[in-house]
Amino acid sequence: MTETAGSVMLARSAMGRAGPELQRPPGRPVRGTRRVSAALAGLAASARHELLTFDDPAASASRAIPEPFLELAGACMRAAAERAGEVRRIVPRHALPQIAGAIGVPGRARVTDAIPFKMIVVDRTVAAVPLDLELHYNGLLLIRDPVVVAALVRAHHTSWDTGQELTGLTLPTRDLPPQLRPVLEALLSGLTDETAATRLGMSPRTYSRRVGELMAALGTTSRFRAGAEAARRGWV
Numbered sequence: 001m002t003e004t005a006g007s008v009m010l011a012r013s014a015m016g017r018a019g020p021e022l023q024r025p026p027g028r029p030v031r032g033t034r035r036v037s038a039a040l041a042g043l044a045a046s047a048r049h050e051l052l053t054f055d056d057p058a059a060s061a062s063r064a065i066p067e068p069f070l071e072l073a074g075a076c077m078r079a080a081a082e083r084a085g086e087v088r089r090i091v092p093r094h095a096l097p098q099i100a101g102a103i104g105v106p107g108r109a110r111v112t113d114a115i116p117f118k119m120i121v122v123d124r125t126v127a128a129v130p131l132d133l134e135l136h137y138n139g140l141l142l143i144r145d146p147v148v149v150a151a152l153v154r155a156h157h158t159s160w161d162t163g164q165e166l167t168g169l170t171l172p173t174r175d176l177p178p179q180l181r182p183v184l185e186a187l188l189s190g191l192t193d194e195t196a197a198t199r200l201g202m203s204p205r206t207y208s209r210r211v212g213e214l215m216a217a218l219g220t221t222s223r224f225r226a227g228a229e230a231a232r233r234g235w236v
Contacts, residue, residue: 027143044080051084052121052156058095065137067222081106110163176235183210
């Protein structure tokens with residue numbers, strides 16, 4: 001037997017003995033609204049010392065996510081932030097309009113050009129990453145593997161070091177962009193999307209995109225609440 005063949009057999013033997021350990025997934029998938037909600041509530045309750053997040057409030061603004069879930073998720077994160085002694089939140093620059101109109105979260109926040117994915121890390125012991133990397137509502141991966149959690153913490157620290165303090169930035173104006181005024185009026189009039197698109201001379205796809213932009217500007221996914229928020233801001 002050659003030395004190379006012997007090395008291969010030795011390696012295979014070692015992998016066979018360590019098979020179950022090597023094949024163990026780094027985390028536990030959580031799917032379904034109730035289970036995801038419970039997982040987020042559990043994370044909030046477990047926070048004691050530190051909360052690190054990659055957050056993109058704009059990601060859910062144009063998605064059909066139930067308002068109760070958004071409110072629960074926001075409440076969980078505020079509760080975790082209040083319990084933790086150190087809070088560091090990193091948000092992408094394109095989400096600044098949503099941050100300007102959002103309820104404040106305790107702790108510090110920095111802005112970067114982009115974030116790699118959404119993420120929550122509690123006390124450097126457990127992390128939650130969306131299964132699609134964008135929305136926790138679509139399912140998340142609860143990670144307790146210390147090596148993976150440490151890698152996520154390092155990724156957060158790297159982005160934090162290159163980010164800008166939110167407190168030192170001039171947030172974008174909250175005035176309604178002119179191109180969205182007709183969309184808001186169509187929305188408030190109760191027209192169907194097809195009828196509104198035809199009256200505004202847009203394709204259905206363009207109108208749908210503009211509605212998404214309007215929702216993002218208002219910081220909501222609910223058309224009913226969009227009208228109330230627009231009125232609160234003096235846009236109607």
